[in-house]
Structures are given as structure tokens and as C-alpha cells.
């Protein structure tokens with residue numbers, strides 16, 4: 207299992223059931239920790255008051271349909287109840303997991319810090335899509351594959367399910383009851399089965415991880431390095447995707463980085479890494495890694511890729527090291543040789559933060575279809591200033607373009623709002639999961 211990462215990405219997972227799917231009720235083994243909470247007066251599972259309640263049920267004729275909430279509705283009610291105390295529930299979930307299954311502790315990093323809640327969050331994310339099989343399957347397939355690198359095995363899933371149910375039952379007393387528990391067991395059985403199937407299928411065609419030797423390490427600013435590695439085997443990926451990296455100095459701590467180039471004939475991969483305060487992986491990659499060091503790579507993932515059957519223009523916004531996948535996308539368009547207009551807005555807080563501007567301007571010189579617009583927050587004369595979303599507004603119209611957004615979560619959120627506000631249909635706007643980005647910077 208793992209110490210997942212984020213939603214769109216590798217979260218984490220868990221699961222159990224596989225083995226269990228459909229089993230006859232016994233698949234949580236000893237668990238079911240406290241799953242049965244007492245029914246309360248006016249309990250939302252039934253809409254009826256319990257005997258002795260101050261509000262006798264007979265006074266309120268229950269509308270037949272409303273009295274039986276769907277499983278999805280029961281899941282939603284639990285999540286609404288735990289939302290304000292999510293931290294406490296998360297801590298309890300891991301405490302239960304490690305208390306009852308101490309052997310699983312080794313699958314997680316020594317210090318769980320920011321990663322602590324990823325597994326739990328991923329489970330809840332999956333449950334929120336319980337009534338959307340396509341989204342659920344896509345998300346969990348990715349999650350199941352991504353979990354292979356953590357050493358997750360099918361037999362780990364029941365333990366996670368047990369802890370999940372135990373944590374929810376304890377912290378959602380207002381909404382918990384037998385039907386809610388059954389809804390969660392059903393959801394988790396589905397979740398874990400999809401993840402296990404995806405992992406099993408993936409085993410037939412790809413390793414759980416790749417080792418990769420650092421072959422170049424170039425500092426671009428005092429805290430940004432371009433790290434180039436050679437994987438120990440074929441590593442198929444698409445421009446615009448990202449992967450998880452683990453360094454030898456922080457075992458089991460994985461962080462996401464986008465590929466900074468389209469696939470190359472020599473098989474090398476590059477990443478732009480910025481060392482951030484308290485960033486274990488980023489500081490190790492920037493300040494400690496040297497040529498010859500060997501890191502581990504998870505599988506490629508992400509859907510911020512180019513549809514080469516379309517001739518639509520590309521509007522690309524890259525903030526800070528978010529320029530990395532944008533550069534890969536530009537190279538990808540160039541390799542496919544279709545004439546389509548590409549506009550890149552490359553933003554930094556100050557002009558020296560545009561560490562890859564020379565590369566981008568060289569690409570612009572080679573490709574007449576490419577326009578690069580440098581944007582600096584308080585820009586010197588001659589550069590766009592005031593922020594990426596503001597700069598984008600000054601150009602356009604963009605409503606026929608496909609938009610690709612890469613950078614800090616705040617930039618992505620504001621850029622999405624701006625683009626939608628100026629008429630870009632939301633289905634044309636692509637970016638990696640913001641939740642995943644939030645956890646990616648360390």
C-alpha cells in the first residue's frame with residue numbers, strides 16, 4: 207500500500223477486498239471496529255426517531271422515498287460529518303491501521319508529515335465518485351497501478367478497509383448505522399477490487415518502479431536544478447505527464463515531478479526541481495544529488511497531454527518550475543509537425559526566476575507557430591507584468607484554444623477562473639490535480 211499521493215495521482219490506497227469482493231460479510235476479519243453506532247433520535251439513515259426519542263416517529267409521516275437514502279447519499283452524509291474534523295479522523299485511521307497491523311508501518315515513510323493523509327484522502331475521494339463508474343474506475347486504476355511502487359499487496363487491503371470503517375464509525379456517530387456501514391463496506395469492496403485488478407494487470411506489462419541514474423545535474427538558479435536521469439529500462443510516457451520520484455536519502459518518500467522534455471531518442475528524462483523550505487525530496491535532488499546517484503521512478507501518469515488529431519491552438523501557462531511540462535508539450539507539438547498555433551505565458555515572481563527563458567526563446571526562434579510571453583509580477587519595462595492570468599487577458603481571444611496550466615496551485619485556480627471568465631470552455635482547460643500539486647512541492 208502506500209503512502210499515496212494525491213488524487214489524481216497516486217494516492218494511495220488500500221484496499222482490501224479484493225479478495226473479498228463479494229464475500230459474505232467476513233472480509234474485514236476482526237475489524238468492524240465499532241462500526242455499529244447506536245441509532246439516534248431522528249437518525250438520518252432512516253429518518254425515523256428511535257424509541258424513547260423526544261420526537262416520536264408517528265408524528266411525522268415519513269415519505270416513502272425519502273425514508274430510504276441511497277448508498278451514495280449515505281456515503282455523502284458520513285463525509286459531510288467528518289469534514290470539519292478530518293485531521294482527527296485521519297490520525298485515528300492510521301493509529302488503528304498500525305496498531306492492528308504493525309507490519310504495514312514499513313510501507314510508509316518514517317515521518318509521514320504531509321503525506322500522512324494521502325491514503326485516507328484517496329479513499330474518501332474514491333467514495334465521492336461512487337455513483338460515477340467511469341471517473342471512479344479511471345481514478346482507481348491509476349491509484350492501483352501507482353501503489354505497486356509502495357509494495358502494496360492484495361492481502362494488505364482488508365487491513366485498510368478495517369481501519370477505514372473503524373475511523374468513520376467512531377467519528378461520524380450522527381450518521382453512522384448498519385446501512386451506512388454496509389454502504390461503506392460495499393464502496394470499499396469496489397474500490398479495492400478495482401485497484402487490485404489494475405495492479406495485477408499492470409504487473410504483466412511494466413515494472414512497479416524503475417531505477418534511474420543521474421547523468422546530469424545543472425543548477426539554474428540557487429534553488430532550481432535540472433536533473434537528467436537514465437532509466438534502467440524502457441520508460442514509455444507522453445509529454446505533459448509526470449511521475450513520482452524517490453531519492454536514496456528519504457526512503458519511501460515519493461514526490462511528483464513533471465517530465466521537462468518530450469520523449470527523447472536517447473531515453474533520458476529531465477526534471478526541473480526547486481528546493482523549497484522543509485522540502486526533503488526537493489532539497490535532496492537540488493543540493494545533494496550528483497551524477498552517478500540512483501533514484502527510483504514510479505510509472506508515468508497524468509492527462510495533460512496533447513490531442514494530435516486536433517488543429518486547435520494551444521494556450522500554455524507555466525508558472526515557475528511549471529514551465530517544465532509546458533516545454534515538453536511544445537517539443538511534442540514540434541515533433542508531430544502539425545501547424546498549430548502555440549502561445550506560452552511563462553511567469554515568475556521576478557525576472558531572474560525565468561530560469562528557462564533562453565530555452566523557450568530558442569524554441570520560439572525555431573518554430574514560427576510558437577509565441578513566448580514572459581510575465582513577471584513586478585516586471586521591468588519590456589516584460590508583461592502583473593501576473594499570468596492578467597497577462598493572458600490582454601491577448602486572445604482564446605475560446606477556440608486548448609489550455610494547459612502548470613504551476614503553483616494558486617496560479618492554476620486563478621487562471622482557471624480567468625479563462626472560464628473570458629469564455630474558454632472548461633472542457634478545454636487541462637491541468638494536473640491541484641490536490642496533488644499541493645503535496646508535490648516538498
Ligand SMILES: NC(=O)C1=CN([C@@H]2O[C@H](COP(=O)(O)OP(=O)(O)OC[C@H]3O[C@@H](n4cnc5c(N)ncnc54)[C@H](O)[C@@H]3O)[C@@H](O)[C@H]2O)C=CC1
Nearest residue numbers: 464525526527528553554555612613614616617620638647
Ligand atoms: N504539472 C504542474 O502543474 C507542475 C506544477 N509545478 C508547481 O509549480 C510550482 C512552482 O513553484 P515556484 O517556482 O516557486 O512558483 P512561484 O510561487 O515562484 O510562482 C510562479 C508563478 O506563478 C504565479 N503565481 C503564484 N501564485 C499565484 C496565485 N495565487 N495567483 C496567480 N498567480 C500565481 C507567480 O506570479 C509566478 O508568475 C510548485 O508549486 C510546483 O509544484 C511544477 C511543475 C509542474
